[in-house]
Amino acid sequence: MKRIIELNNVCKSFGHTEVLHNINLSIGQGDVVVVVGPSGSGKSTLIRCINCLEVITSGELIVDAIKIPEEMGRIREVRLEVGMVFQQFNLFPHMTALENISFGPRKARKLSTAEANETARELLDKVGLANFEDKLPRELSGGQQQRVAIARALAINPKVMLFDEPTSALDPEMIGEVLDVMKNIAKDSGMTMVVVTHEMGFASQVGSRLLFMDEGRIAEDGDPKEMINNPQSKRLKNFLGHVNTN
């Protein structure tokens, strides 16, 4: 399998606190990597480093053959290949659902407004919000906002999608609709995905790989079903005891 993301000895510090210690990781095209771990273990920092929202302190990051920090001038190219979905949705509050989605294609991919709107409508349909194109974010529920945010990230046509706890800010009854959209992306398009989540059901159903992070290190890395059903280490067992594994 072709490698699309590679981290070699990556460290990340905030001030004097090192939150990622010597991470070595390589992710192949089409992988659906689920990242779990206790709070403060560096999961979010790890994926924020992948699309350069955080610049790594040392080591090397290679995304689609672009090397960071060697080619810092090409950060935007990295981001065009790596879409991101945030815990807090972060939709642009002054733009409608359609405008939020077509913004990236128009401005980052330089598509015409007509082309961008067409892409945006297709994506809105895909996330089940075909009739919501003129709604402002504040007129949508949390689940709907997150689905628009997923469509927005897909709209720039990235090779990799990162999800930073996409369902953690949602009411329980809305988690399912967002997970369904994510499952469809994983199954239909063969998209490479890195998902930070506590939804172990998602991990075992669509994950091709599970990373368990602890104290800034990748403590375990393996097949999701096996790790969840038959955890080897005490720390993983302990962690799984605290999350819902269905």
Next chain:
Amino acid sequence: MDFQVNIIIDALPALLAGAKLTWYITLVGLAGGMAMGIAAGLGRIAGTQSLGAMPHGIFIPLTTALRYISSAYVELIRGTPIIVQAMFLYFAFPMLVKAGFGVERFRIDALTAAVITIMINAGAYIAEIVRGAVLSINRGLVEAGMSMGISRFTLLTDVIGPIAFRRMIPPLGNQFIISLKDTSLFIIIGVGELTRQGQEIMASNFRAIEIWSAVAIIYLIMTSVLAYVLKFFEKRMKIL
């Protein structure tokens, strides 16, 4: 006390001519002040994550220099009275040019000095308004834009700008009104604006009550117009 309305009527043409000049100084000065304020306000946070920056290489010293220059400007202007700034520009600056460059007849006329003073003075305060508004924007929105590969310039014009502008309107209203009233200080460098006109008429007819009442009301009308225009903008923008 006899309040004679015809005194005001007689004085009105001169007062309105003064009011016209007050408008001119205010509007041109504030237009320039907005430009300076936006530049200095963004300059003070150049190279920071609030603007989605990830400075590297040459950009690190460059943005640092920008921040220092902008901060120095804001602190210098906020820390000195506007009347001193006007006096300095009108009297001291030409002397400095003469001493420094040997230009003999360099002069700034009073009206230009007044406009530039408002520009520089309002710019410093507007810079802080701009900076505050940009800093108030949820960082997640900037990150969302960055994560899509949007250029920093587009991020500024299409995301940060519109949201920040909406939040800037109330404090901008304050600053616009303050600047309009500050033009009355230019009486000291001899600009024939509204206050000066009032002063001159008063000096010839000694009708202080009528003249200063009229002057006050004209200022009130002008500041109300400014407030109304800003309110109009505020209502028209999508609420964020």
